[in-house]
Amino acid sequence: MTEKPDTKWRILDAAEKLFGLKGFEATSLRDITAEAQVNLAAVNYHFQSKDSLIDAVIARIIQPVNKRRLEKLDAAGPNPALEEILAAFLGPVLELDLANVAPLMGRLMSEPNLFIERFFKTHLAPVSQRFQEEIHKALPDLPRAEIAWRMHFVAGIMAHHARWSQVLPVTSGGLCDNSDPQAVIERIVAFSAAGFRAPVREPAVMTGKG
Amino acid sequence: MTEKPDTKWRILDAAEKLFGLKGFEATSLRDITAEAQVNLAAVNYHFQSKDSLIDAVIARIIQPVNKRRLEKLDAAGPNPALEEILAAFLGPVLELDLANVAPLMGRLMSEPNLFIERFFKTHLAPVSQRFQEEIHKALPDLPRAEIAWRMHFVAGIMAHHARWSQVLPVTSGGLCDNSDPQAVIERIVAFSAAGFRAPVREPAVMTGKG
DNA sequence: GTCTATAGGTTGATAGAC
DNA sequence: GTCTATCAACCTATAGAC
Known part of the structure; x- marks a missing residue:
């Protein structure tokens, strides 16, 4: 019932933008969490690793x-x-x-x-x-x-x-x-x-x- | 009088290959010096930085x-x-x-x-x-x-x-x-x-x- | 679910001996 | 010109309090 843009979506949105702008290797998880304004550890909680995050972004x-x-x-x-x-x-x-x-x-x-x-x-x-x-x-x-x-x-x-x-x-x-x-x-x-x-x-x- | 493939050229050849294979960001200077079989410090001696090496590889x-x-x-x-x-x-x-x-x-x-x-x-x-x-x-x-x-x-x-x-x-x-x-x-x-x-x-x- | 703190590793670059 | 050794900064990932 809550609004959609929670932490997980904010990470996906930020990753999508930065991966496109700078590339997968050149974009750090810190770049992404700063852009998404979430905590660094949230990435590894919602996704297991940077590689899995890449998969999720692309599949979406x-x-x-x-x-x-x-x-x-x-x-x-x-x-x-x-x-x-x-x-x-x-x-x-x-x-x-x-x-x-x-x-x-x-x-x-x-x-x-x-x-x-x-x-x-x-x-x-x-x-x-x-x-x-x-x-x-x-x-x-x-x-x-x-x-x-x-x-x-x-x-x-x-x-x-x-x-x-x-x-x-x-x-x-x-x-x-x-x-x-x-x-x-x-x-x-x-x-x-x-x-x-x-x-x-x-x-x-x-x-x-x- | 010596043969052409000296250290500087070996670095350029190795960088060309690895930059193409893995990308600029994903290729470390250590990857390059290992491939070229030269010392790590040789890169910063012959080229000043990784960025300058990228420029040299592309210009060539x-x-x-x-x-x-x-x-x-x-x-x-x-x-x-x-x-x-x-x-x-x-x-x-x-x-x-x-x-x-x-x-x-x-x-x-x-x-x-x-x-x-x-x-x-x-x-x-x-x-x-x-x-x-x-x-x-x-x-x-x-x-x-x-x-x-x-x-x-x-x-x-x-x-x-x-x-x-x-x-x-x-x-x-x-x-x-x-x-x-x-x-x-x-x-x-x-x-x-x-x-x-x-x-x-x-x-x-x-x-x-x- | 969200945070702090930190482990453990890699990076680019340099100082200084030879 | 070539090497060893090292620094400071950055990275991913995780442990554990709340």
Whole structure:
């Protein structure tokens, strides 16, 4: 019956913000408890260790993202267009809060060592497979390997944008305005859909004998 | 007259490898001196601090990469095709040693805080501007802002691939074979060129009065 | 559940002998 | 230039009072 933002949630919120801002290793539990205005020992009481806290922070972000991805995909009907598939994959990430959540998501996607060990099989692999199946239905002539490559490219755009979105207006010299998430999604969908429809280059034939 | 791999170079090589593998914060000077088989105090003798060592490691990678980018661009003649421009931008990064150098390059590109403070103005901004000019000549109808956005997307693909290349054969379930760097460059160039040529969506007109 | 106090270890950096 | 030894600061984690 009490309000939600108790100690445990305050720690998760503070950890999410600081992990995204400075990274997992560079953020100490003291940084987190200072930001959350709770006692240092509370971290080890509510979570068992820093590693478990990292797991909890990430799970709290990834699970609803993947849930919404699949909901959007289902909502697009039995034979969604390529653009609908890409928007379902990208939207839930690019709609995350740019200040706190998106940087952490981008950081996580650029740390394959951490990601693979703890989240790849449980969180990413099933969703990735489902999306690759849908793209295969939308582009039946595109080889499976090419679908995997191009999903890898789309994930790269998404991760990089999540990581740079906060500073992009500066680094682009004001050219890139990302204040409207929907406009960003449309841009990335248009770019990625065109890339997915690019002709597949035949592998070069070696001149040596077989 | 002595051989090149003296203490200073051994430290740079070891730091490059470990920074890429574990990250800047997670790698201690003791990790580096153990890998390089030199004394701990040698780091602070040859470089003044860990931060200066980070600068030196990164400068040693970025400078030749940007030099080769511009050489490739110049070699493509006065009016290079879009594909030639993209290959000049991507090639020198994607041809880096996948085991040691590429992971560090990918990590650097996914750490905007570090990157912007120390390398953006000196290393990235001039090269980026030159490439955007060339793309403007190749695609004169594409708005400047859209060029900036799409270069941002291409950089994302590049950074993500540099970061994941080592594990990609596993995470793709064997679908993505990246043993041939030239084939990877061709794939990314084809995808990105098609994305660059995608039609620009007109901004949606609001239904409210002006 | 929340706090203080502290154990036990690692870090970056330096002083000073050789 | 290279080494040993060491410092002060920081870290995660826990024990135990309340």
